[in-house]
Amino acid sequence: MSDVLYEALARTSLLLRLDAFPGVAASREGDIADGLRSVGVRIVADRANLASPNGQTALVTLVCQCVMLGVRLDLDIPDVPQLIPQPPLRADLPLGSALVEWAGGLFPGCLIPGESPLITFAIGDTATSDAVHVTGGDNVAVLDNEQTRAERWAGSAPYGAIASAAAGAAEAVRAVIPGLVTQLHQPPPTEITWKPRRFSPVHLRVPGMVPIREFGDIDIVSAGAITHAALYTLLRVPAFKAAIRTIDRDLLGRSNTNRYALVRAGDIGRSKVDQLPDFATDAVRITGAATLFNEDALWDLGALAPRVLVGVDDIPTRWFVQRQRPEWLGVGGTSHCFVVVSDHRPGQPCAGCVHPIDDEQPLGEIPTIGFVSLWAGLLLATSLLEPDAASRSSTRRIEAHPMGLYGPVSLRTMPQVHNPRCPVCGIKSSAA
Secondary structure (H helix, E strand, O other): OOHHHHHHOHHHHHHHHHHHOOOOOHHHHHHHHHHHHOOEEEEEOOOHHHOOHHHHHHHHHHHHHHHHHOOEEEEEOOOOOOOOOOOOOOOOOOHHHHHHHHHHHHOOOOOOOOOOOOEEEEEOOOOOOOOEEEEEEOOEEEEEOOHHHOOOOOOOOOHHHHHHHHHHHHHHHHHHHHHHHHHHOOOOOOOOOOOOOOOOOEEEEOOOOOOOOOOOEEEEEOOOHHHHHHHHHHOOOOOOOEEEEEEOOOEOOHHHHHOOOOOOHHHOOOEHHHHHHHHOOOOEEEEEEOOOOOHHHHHHHOOOOOEEEEOOOOHHHHHHHHHOOOOEEEEEEEEOOEEEEEEEOOOOOOHHHHOOOOOOOOOOOOOOOHHHHHHHHHHHHHHHHOOOOOOOOOOEEEEEOOOOOOOOOOEEEEEOOOOOOOOOOHHHHHHO
């Protein structure tokens, strides 16, 4: 395998080493990447299930997420016209051709099938044997290994389609684990997230609605993986209109390609905030400010927009954004295979209440995997679109466990109370 692909899979290999195989030395992360690249995944879809925007979104999302995992793909899909733009794909190509062009450029060799697939995914109710059906509806995500229970894709609100595909990518990783056990000469993981188990169906209701008005100006602090996932969602939402400014000073690197939902092969080395405007439309205007968001930057940036999304890893930056007191603030964060998204208005429990401790990232490189970032961005986007987001009388916190979507607490919403340890509002709340 080339050095390019080892670098692209570095964050995923790090996550698997730390969480699934903690007894493996750091020097063997390349072996984990090799294990991922040796796995075959088959994805099949018929024309009936690709006759709606949601069916196409489910297919594109699943293919892209599997490519980012580094597995080898066997695609059995018709080359139908794109019904809606499907970024990061080229809009001037039919769907299958666009997927092949994007995947082959970003992860060379990923479309060379293995001898036999480890897992087969069927989009909607596509007929095939021994498959996990990636199905659902506008706001429903379903994985099921029984075709008679699978629904044909329809509709255009993308939340269920994106979530179903993210759930499928998690199953692909779970299927890889036994092979890694053998290759690494390690005992099977015992931690519940990674412990091998039989397939369990997934059935989730996913938040999200079609907006009924233009959102105006929105600022996004960080143009990283969560931002990519949020924009990946918003660009597919019918009738969504906004003027979005992203704020980030970093460049796109090869190690970002395991989780950045809108990255393409030709983007490596570009400024993150210069790359995202490539996906702007008449309805969604995207601009960028290439700067680190801090006190000095405020002089040039001016006041923040009324609505602000934060996807930055750095926790003190989340606190600094909160101190600017935007009218509405949404914060998305991930840690290994855990997602937390919260939204805040002035006077309510704030971003510091949810994230009171600066972890200072002692590892340097952050262990990440694509479908976890995708969930964070999806939930952040749906929080923005909630009809009462700008008037809700309490802070809402959403937690998700993307490797445990079959469980009773896979996705839950709860209120957030004032935290006396909060570095932003804790002193006020404790004195009250």
